[in-house]
Amino acid sequence: MNSKPVKLSDIAKRLHYSTVTISKALRNHPDIAPSTIKKIKFAAEEMGYTPNIIARNLSSRKSNTIGVVVPKIAHFFFGSMIEEIYNRALEYNYEIILTVSQENAEREKKHIQTLMAMKVEGIIISISQETKNYDIFKLVEARGIPIVFVDRVPKIDNISIVSVDDRDGAFRAIEHAIKLGYKKIAHFAGYTDINIGRERYQGFVDAMEKHGLPINPEWVCHGGFGERFGYDSFMKLYKKNNLPDLIFTVTYPVALGVYSAAKEVGLKITEDIDIICFGNAKVQSLLSPPISCVNQPTDLLAKSAMELLMSKIKNPELVGINNIKIPTELILRETCITFNKN
Amino acid sequence: MNSKPVKLSDIAKRLHYSTVTISKALRNHPDIAPSTIKKIKFAAEEMGYTPNIIARNLSSRKSNTIGVVVPKIAHFFFGSMIEEIYNRALEYNYEIILTVSQENAEREKKHIQTLMAMKVEGIIISISQETKNYDIFKLVEARGIPIVFVDRVPKIDNISIVSVDDRDGAFRAIEHAIKLGYKKIAHFAGYTDINIGRERYQGFVDAMEKHGLPINPEWVCHGGFGERFGYDSFMKLYKKNNLPDLIFTVTYPVALGVYSAAKEVGLKITEDIDIICFGNAKVQSLLSPPISCVNQPTDLLAKSAMELLMSKIKNPELVGINNIKIPTELILRETCITFNKN
DNA sequence: CTGAAAGCGCTAACAT
DNA sequence: ATGTTAGCGCTTTCAG
Numbered sequence: 001m002n003s004k005p006v007k008l009s010d011i012a013k014r015l016h017y018s019t020v021t022i023s024k025a026l027r028n029h030p031d032i033a034p035s036t037i038k039k040i041k042f043a044a045e046e047m048g049y050t051p052n053i054i055a056r057n058l059s060s061r062k063s064n065t066i067g068v069v070v071p072k073i074a075h076f077f078f079g080s081m082i083e084e085i086y087n088r089a090l091e092y093n094y095e096i097i098l099t100v101s102q103e104n105a106e107r108e109k110k111h112i113q114t115l116m117a118m119k120v121e122g123i124i125i126s127i128s129q130e131t132k133n134y135d136i137f138k139l140v141e142a143r144g145i146p147i148v149f150v151d152r153v154p155k156i157d158n159i160s161i162v163s164v165d166d167r168d169g170a171f172r173a174i175e176h177a178i179k180l181g182y183k184k185i186a187h188f189a190g191y192t193d194i195n196i197g198r199e200r201y202q203g204f205v206d207a208m209e210k211h212g213l214p215i216n217p218e219w220v221c222h223g224g225f226g227e228r229f230g231y232d233s234f235m236k237l238y239k240k241n242n243l244p245d246l247i248f249t250v251t252y253p254v255a256l257g258v259y260s261a262a263k264e265v266g267l268k269i270t271e272d273i274d275i276i277c278f279g280n281a282k283v284q285s286l287l288s289p290p291i292s293c294v295n296q297p298t299d300l301l302a303k304s305a306m307e308l309l310m311s312k313i314k315n316p317e318l319v320g321i322n323n324i325k326i327p328t329e330l331i332l333r334e335t336c337i338t339f340n341k342n
Numbered sequence: 343m344n345s346k347p348v349k350l351s352d353i354a355k356r357l358h359y360s361t362v363t364i365s366k367a368l369r370n371h372p373d374i375a376p377s378t379i380k381k382i383k384f385a386a387e388e389m390g391y392t393p394n395i396i397a398r399n400l401s402s403r404k405s406n407t408i409g410v411v412v413p414k415i416a417h418f419f420f421g422s423m424i425e426e427i428y429n430r431a432l433e434y435n436y437e438i439i440l441t442v443s444q445e446n447a448e449r450e451k452k453h454i455q456t457l458m459a460m461k462v463e464g465i466i467i468s469i470s471q472e473t474k475n476y477d478i479f480k481l482v483e484a485r486g487i488p489i490v491f492v493d494r495v496p497k498i499d500n501i502s503i504v505s506v507d508d509r510d511g512a513f514r515a516i517e518h519a520i521k522l523g524y525k526k527i528a529h530f531a532g533y534t535d536i537n538i539g540r541e542r543y544q545g546f547v548d549a550m551e552k553h554g555l556p557i558n559p560e561w562v563c564h565g566g567f568g569e570r571f572g573y574d575s576f577m578k579l580y581k582k583n584n585l586p587d588l589i590f591t592v593t594y595p596v597a598l599g600v601y602s603a604a605k606e607v608g609l610k611i612t613e614d615i616d617i618i619c620f621g622n623a624k625v626q627s628l629l630s631p632p633i634s635c636v637n638q639p640t641d642l643l644a645k646s647a648m649e650l651l652m653s654k655i656k657n658p659e660l661v662g663i664n665n666i667k668i669p670t671e672l673i674l675r676e677t678c679i680t681f682n683k684n
Numbered sequence: 685c686t687g688a689a690a691g692c693g694c695t696a697a698c699a700t
Numbered sequence: 701a702t703g704t705t706a707g708c709g710c711t712t713t714c715a716g
Contacts, residue, residue, distance in 0.1 A: 007709060007710085019709085019710080019711095020686075020688080021686055021687070023709095024711090027711095031685060032685070036685085050459050052708090052710070054460065054709080055711090056710055056711075057710090058394075058397050058692050058708090059711040073415065073425045074422045075421070079415050082415050082416075083442065086415070087444070095439075095456065098440045099428075114395070117392050118396065118437075119394065119396055143347065287629070288629070351694095361703095362696095362702075362703060362704080365693095394692090394693055396692090396693080396694090397694040397695090399694090399708095400692090400708050400709070401696080402708085403708065
């Protein structure tokens with residue numbers, strides 16, 4: 001074992017061709033006669049040739065690779081998006097280098113630098129919840145590397161964005177609740193530094209204002225996008241004996257946190273306190289009660305992001321549409337479907 | 343914009359050093375005087391130097407990269423494992439190339455070939471549920487590329503494996519159920535071609551036999567590791583009016599499918615039919631009722647796999663321990679905790 | 685259709 | 701402590 005890899009020159013020697021011919025034949029270059037292509041491919045196969053992609057990339061100045069940066073993996077939303085990005089990449093015949101920031105701005109920056117060093121041809125990124133310095137993104141652009149922001153995007157002009165219509169989605173959820181009769185509505189809002197937090201909060205505000213409802217500052221909580229935040233926020237209000245009738249959470253994990261907390265203190269969701277959230281998950285319908293939500297189609301997000309990135313890679317000059325909004329959909333299950341408080 | 347990247351020679355020219363000196367300085371090579379290192383690093387930073395990893399890898403014949411192949415991403419078990427692998431890689435200062443087989447043997451093979459072509463220094467893989475031809479794995483070994491199999495492993499001798507003690511875990515779950523009083527126990531077993539299916543099934547059989555319980559062939563279902571399989575299997579038994587008292591599912595997603603199906607036909611879990619599963623998920627405790635399960639510590643699995651792979655990379659000759667069994671843990675929640683049938 | 689020459693950007697080995 | 705030489709394995713001109 002440990003046979004050293006066969007290279008082009010080995011095949012060339014064996015077949016009495018030049019390495020160039022072998023190289024071209026293996027890539028189906030029209031220069032080469034079909035018959036020789038067949039012969040060469042056969043020999044390559046037989047000899048167990050594996051191309052050295054590193055050498056190829058260096059030589060061709062093309063990596064055929066795109067970089068992806070996400071805050072998390074073990075999270076349904078990102079998991080599905082990544083999966084779909086991988087599926088698309090396969091179609092485009094591109095490799096993916098996936099990196100995970102773990103919601104950490106510094107790691108994120110380091111990953112982006114690595115991706116640049118690896119000469120990725122483009123980047124798809126969903127920024128971390130704590131990213132505030134956008135210099136690195138500008139640097140990427142300055143280097144001429146196309147970058148597409150998905151879902152969580154920085155506030156910079158003239159960048160390519162693929163996102164869900166957060167504001168509208170939140171608005172519709174809240175308006176739906178208000179029409180049901182809800183007035184005491186809380187919003188566990190995450191971070192408003194970042195677009196998804198900001199926009200969803202805005203949608204919430206829009207709906208409340210449109211219907212002349214006051215916003216109770218104590219019921220607008222900030223702090224994160226994960227379960228922990230949902231749990232803590234709920235407990236805070238609970239301990240103050242200041243629970244609303246309905247909680248609108250900025251993400252699905254936050255809602256999960258609320259479920260945990262409610263369960264812990266013995267409060268029944270729907271009867272004692274109702275909930276609706278932004279974001280979806282397959283298991284959501286198995287929660288008890290199944291939660292109603294604003295669905296974000298991850299497949300469409302991923303698909304659009306890939307398409308946009310590819311078109312930017314193909315036509316660096318072309319500007320075109322660079323802010324794609326994917327519509328959301330209000331999925332009603334068993335929460336927030338009737339108002340049954342006092 | 344689109345300034346072409348600065349390279350070593352650019353810095354060399356500016357500072358009147360050779361490229362070699364620059365190269366060494368940037369890598370903190372002891373050859374270079376600390377003062378020059380500082381000077382060079384400063385200039386590099388100022389000029390916005392980014393190393394070309396592709397060139398570096400080609401030249402040094404070392405990619406500093408390890409390849410990972412998993413069947414799925416949007417699945418709690420794999421998601422957490424991947425996340426942990428990424429965390430570890432960061433510590434070891436290695437890059438990860440993650441690929442997803444989507445439970446497809448052909449894709450898996452293609453990915454492995456790509457990883458080899460990318461000159462990864464090692465591979466961590468959890469094989470697809472339909473992988474039956476193991477030639478490619480032998481080829482990897484023959485090429486001298488260390489490979490570690492995690493959780494889902496092929497049946498080949500003398501390979502490095504990190505897995506949970508599936509048989510024992512399943513045995514304990516079933517024995518627990520039997521002691522509660524359960525006798526009519528079904529097993530939704532997935533595929534027994536693959537180790538996890540085979541071993542868990544064996545554990546089930548062991549426990550049943552030990553306690554002299556008959557195994558009803560109609561209650562041992564095969565077909566997959568996902569929700570669909572759980573749903574379908576349940577429905578099949580339901581329609582035949584042949585439901586057991588307890589279902590033991592081979593994975594967590596399969597249990598999810600059972601929950602869905604039971605809900606759909608109006609059967610209450612625990613009261614009408616009870617369940618326990620292999621595998622865990624964060625949201626599991628939020629299922630209603632929270633499911634009891636055999637927990638597989640993903641962090642430990644990932645950690646051990648990385649450690650094992652790293653030691654194989656460092657010492658290619660060294661054999662040492664190459665079959666690591668991680669113990670499981672029976673987590674009792676609200677299913678399968680009392681026997682309350684007729 | 686095929687091949688010879690040159691070089692991608694970097695690093696290892698060996699001078700100096 | 702710094703530089704010279706050579707080459708990683710491939711692809712891109714450009715000749716023939």
